[in-house]
Amino acid sequence: MSLLLCLGDIDPVNWRKAFKAALPDHVDVVTRDDADFDPSAVRYMYVWKPAADAFDGLDNLEVIFSLGAGVDPIVAHPKLPRNVPLSRFVDEDLTTRMTDYVVAQVTLHQRQTTYYMALQKAREWVQYYPPAANECRVGIMGLGALGADAAEKLVGLGFTVLGWSRNHKDLPGVESFAGPGQLDAFLSKTDILVCLLPLTEDTRGMLDYELFTKLRRDGLKTGPVVVNAARGGHLIEKDLVRALEDGTLGAASLDVFEVEPLPGDSPLWAIENCLITPHIAAISSVHRGVRFVVDGIARHEAGEPLENLVDLDVGY
Amino acid sequence: MSLLLCLGDIDPVNWRKAFKAALPDHVDVVTRDDADFDPSAVRYMYVWKPAADAFDGLDNLEVIFSLGAGVDPIVAHPKLPRNVPLSRFVDEDLTTRMTDYVVAQVTLHQRQTTYYMALQKAREWVQYYPPAANECRVGIMGLGALGADAAEKLVGLGFTVLGWSRNHKDLPGVESFAGPGQLDAFLSKTDILVCLLPLTEDTRGMLDYELFTKLRRDGLKTGPVVVNAARGGHLIEKDLVRALEDGTLGAASLDVFEVEPLPGDSPLWAIENCLITPHIAAISSVHRGVRFVVDGIARHEAGEPLENLVDLDVGY
Numbered sequence: 179m180s181l182l183l184c185l186g187d188i189d190p191v192n193w194r195k196a197f198k199a200a201l202p203d204h205v206d207v208v209t210r211d212d213a214d215f216d217p218s219a220v221r222y223m224y225v226w227k228p229a230a231d232a233f234d235g236l237d238n239l240e241v242i243f244s245l246g247a248g249v250d251p252i253v254a255h256p257k258l259p260r261n262v263p264l265s266r267f268v269d270e271d272l273t274t275r276m277t278d279y280v281v282a283q284v285t286l287h288q289r290q291t292t293y294y295m296a297l298q299k300a301r302e303w304v305q306y307y308p309p310a311a312n313e314c315r316v317g318i319m320g321l322g323a324l325g326a327d328a329a330e331k332l333v334g335l336g337f338t339v340l341g342w343s344r345n346h347k348d349l350p351g352v353e354s355f356a357g358p359g360q361l362d363a364f365l366s367k368t369d370i371l372v373c374l375l376p377l378t379e380d381t382r383g384m385l386d387y388e389l390f391t392k393l394r395r396d397g398l399k400t401g402p403v404v405v406n407a408a409r410g411g412h413l414i415e416k417d418l419v420r421a422l423e424d425g426t427l428g429a430a431s432l433d434v435f436e437v438e439p440l441p442g443d444s445p446l447w448a449i450e451n452c453l454i455t456p457h458i459a460a461i462s463s464v465h466r467g468v469r470f471v472v473d474g475i476a477r478h479e480a481g482e483p484l485e486n487l488v489d490l491d492v493g494y
Numbered sequence: 495m496s497l498l499l500c501l502g503d504i505d506p507v508n509w510r511k512a513f514k515a516a517l518p519d520h521v522d523v524v525t526r527d528d529a530d531f532d533p534s535a536v537r538y539m540y541v542w543k544p545a546a547d548a549f550d551g552l553d554n555l556e557v558i559f560s561l562g563a564g565v566d567p568i569v570a571h572p573k574l575p576r577n578v579p580l581s582r583f584v585d586e587d588l589t590t591r592m593t594d595y596v597v598a599q600v601t602l603h604q605r606q607t608t609y610y611m612a613l614q615k616a617r618e619w620v621q622y623y624p625p626a627a628n629e630c631r632v633g634i635m636g637l638g639a640l641g642a643d644a645a646e647k648l649v650g651l652g653f654t655v656l657g658w659s660r661n662h663k664d665l666p667g668v669e670s671f672a673g674p675g676q677l678d679a680f681l682s683k684t685d686i687l688v689c690l691l692p693l694t695e696d697t698r699g700m701l702d703y704e705l706f707t708k709l710r711r712d713g714l715k716t717g718p719v720v721v722n723a724a725r726g727g728h729l730i731e732k733d734l735v736r737a738l739e740d741g742t743l744g745a746a747s748l749d750v751f752e753v754e755p756l757p758g759d760s761p762l763w764a765i766e767n768c769l770i771t772p773h774i775a776a777i778s779s780v781h782r783g784v785r786f787v788v789d790g791i792a793r794h795e796a797g798e799p800l801e802n803l804v805d806l807d808v809g810y
Contacts, residue, residue, distance in 0.1 A: 271626070274652060278627050281651060282605040285598035294771045301763045303755035303772045310587070311594050334650050335597060336590060439619035447617045455610045456619045 179221040180206040181471065182236070185245065186227030193224075196468045205475065222478075224471050225252055233257045241265060241478050243471045244488070245462050247272060247324065248409060250377035253493050264488040267470050268323045272460045279407055279459035280328040280372055283431040284337070287370050287403040288314045292429045292451040306399060311336035315397060317368030319384075320375035320408065321347040321354070322494070328374065340367055344380075344492075362392055369397035370405065377409040378493035387417035390426050400428025400451070407459045410435040419445050422452055433459040495537040496522040497787065498552070501561065502543030509540075512784045521791065538794075540787050541568055549573045557581060557794050559787045560804070561778055563588060563640065564725060566693035569809050580804040583786050588776045589643045595723055595775035596644040596688055599747040600653070603686050603719040604630045608745045608767040622715060627652035631713060633684030635700075636691035636724065637663040637670070638810070644690065656683055660696075660808075678708055685713035686721065693725040694809035703733035706742050716744025716767070723775045726751040735761050738768055749775040 197207040217235030226245040244266040290308045321343040333351035342364040346356040355364035393402035421427040429451040513523040533551030542561040560582040637659040649667035658680040662672040671680035709718035737743040745767040
């Protein structure tokens with residue numbers, strides 16, 4: 179039997195080596211490019227951005243493991259075998275790296291860094307004092323493992339933290355809002371909006387111009403800020419460009435985009451109060467990813483329940 | 495008897511109003527510009543950057559209160575009456591604002607933000623993954639109220655935190671180094687250096703080219719980083735410019751300068767990996783400053799000890 183690596187644009191060389199060293203002897207590690215690839219021998223699959231033929235011929239597949247915490251490209255795949263359990267990688271290391279990104283962007287915008295960068299460019303000395311953390315409200319959309327950890331760290335730094343999610347969540351120090359009915363109330367209290375939502379049919383394109391107009395306007399000198407560390411599909415990029423240009427938004431940080439790599443002619447590159455990073459907020463390390471799959475296979479073979487099973491109907 | 499406001503370049507109007515409302519009836523609030531100013535009536539003084547004549551004729555002065563936590567301009571004044579107790583403002587609000595600044599700069603540099611800003615300008619998509627907080631070492635020079643609070647918050651975010659101070663300090667999760675003999679060992683383990691030292695004869699000009707060469711070189715992709723939130727006098731600016739130009743340093747954040755406002759022709763303005771803010775890291779609020787002085791006067795009149803007394807021989 180075998181574990182099929184299906185890693186999209188990620189080079190599988192290091193992963194293959196690490197899996198070979200860690201898997202039990204009765205499980206081979208294979209890719210579709212192998213000369214002797216036998217789809218019927220595949221029992222397990224490790225997936226990142228599946229290609230069109232990713233699931234073809236896998237008649238004996240028992241478990242799909244997702245390399246990322248976001249499973250939207252897998253759930254949306256038309257040939258996904260929906261009767262096979264899908265377990266997603268929710269890893270402490272990935273979570274803390276995402277929180278690192280969120281804390282860095284939130285504190286950067288709380289301190290109004292893009293405002294001072296513009297002053298620096300103009301060689302102007304203007305002693306504006308930014309708000310303290312406790313005078314600044316951070317609204318986190320999505321309170322799963324990533325959102326909850328970011329919220330905890332931001333509460334620890336003294337920020338006023340609000341959360342919005344599908345269902346009400348009870349997190350220490352976080353004012354919780356749930357569902358479409360409480361979205362506007364959540365937005366009206368938010369200075370810095372952080373998107374950590376799963377990408378589903380309900381959340382696709384949520385971050386649009388109308389939503390931006392509902393954020394709190396009298397909090398930050400620059401105006402409200404959007405940080406998107408979830409998926410490019412959450413954000414309507416042309417709406418963000420418009421909102422940054424007309425002052426509806428004061429600044430933004432984007433790690434993910436509608437098309438990746440971000441095309442060279444995107445207007446986003448040139449907007450100085452829109453900080454762009456190339457989808458590097460958090461990465462699944464080879465070491466931890468291998469352990470996740472090897473542990474999952476052992477659990478499965480021992481008849482134990484798998485961790486972080488995806489509900490295909492809700493999409494995460 | 496009176497409290498003399500001596501606030502340098504700060505407009506005293508709001509302070510005067512707030513003091514009038516808060517002081518007991520037997521203490522007037524005065525400035526040297528008042529038509530009926532009587533130096534012999536002055537018992538208390540509230541000082542920020544004292545002018546040359548600040549202390550002239552104050553023969554009945556009993557306590558000097560410093561508006562800032564840094565008392566170097568007062569201690570260095572040639573006419574300071576050295577037998578009068580000097581109490582400096584160490585305030586929780588000022589401390590948390592300073593920590594806000596430090597956390598924002600440290601996380602910004604840990605996430606290698608100036609590197610991505612350069613990529614963005616060039617419209618380049620390079621998926622470099624920055625180190626996690628626990629892979630990044632922050633060295634704090636100065637472990638007084640400000641340094642200790644910043645260290646605590648950075649430990650909470652998972653950073654490896656080192657501290658250097660005149661005497662050994664015992665802070666949870668912080669590796670402590672003390673005195674000139676342990677400075678090189680401290681620097682060799684530091685990726686991001688944060689200066690929160692008091693400005694004294696021992697610390698003036700400490701941040702020079704030679705010191706920059708001793709920082710850890712294999713930690714951050716950009717190379718080591720310097721954050722100065724203490725006093726402009728700690729840093730030799732031409733050495734910083736040289737170190738940023740030749741790659742000895744990867745980036746810097748400066749809130750304070752040798753001359754303030756920073757002159758329009760300073761080369762610092764144009765260095766894109768040197769983030770400049772106009773001495774706004776932390777401010778003493780009128781409300782808190784007034785409470786500090788009013789409480790101090792009440793303590794003094796009740797014969798109780800004053801808080802945060804400065805030792806003029808060590809300079810803080």
